[in-house]
Amino acid sequence: MHQFSYADIVGDAVSLSRQHEAMAMDRAVELLELAKTKGSKSREAIDAVLYLRRLWSYLIEDLAQPENDLPEALRADLISIGLWIIKEAEQIRRHESENFDGLIEINGIIRAGLA
Template sequence: MHQFSYADIVSDAVNLARQHEAEAMDHAVELLERAKTKGSRSREATDAVLYLRRLWSYLIEDLASPDNDLPDKLRADLISIGLWIIKEAEQIRRNESENFDGLIEINAIIRAGLA
């Protein structure tokens, strides 16, 4: 019978959470790339924007939680990035921007940081 320490279990849970976050970022980048080829008035753009808003709203809520173990400065920086992403996505939704490249780049950088 295997004995697992609490630290091992917590570490595994953190690694699994990061893996899920990286997969969510992968999906966001895929949606944004499809939207970029179809344009800001496409169904693909709407899907990408809605997904980004949900994803980053969840991440911001988690980052703002006092239970989040990341350093305060990193949490604040990620929250700022998330707010910028939501704002940019909203501008695409309102046909005021087509900054898919910026959103793709930032989400890809964050995804790489989770790996």
């Protein structure tokens, strides 16, 4: 019978969580790239914006928790980035912007950081 330490189990959980976050970022980038080809007034743009808002709202909430193990400065930076992403997505939703490239780039960078 195998015995696992608490650190092993927690490490596996963190690794799995990062994989899920990376997959969610992959999906965000996919949706944004499709929306970019269809334009800001398309159904694809609405889907991408809604997905981004839900994803980043969840991430910001998680980053704001004291139990989050990331360094406080990094958490604050990621929260700021998330708020910018939500703001940019909202401008696309209101047809005030078509900054899909900026959103694709930033979400891609975050995704790469999760790898």
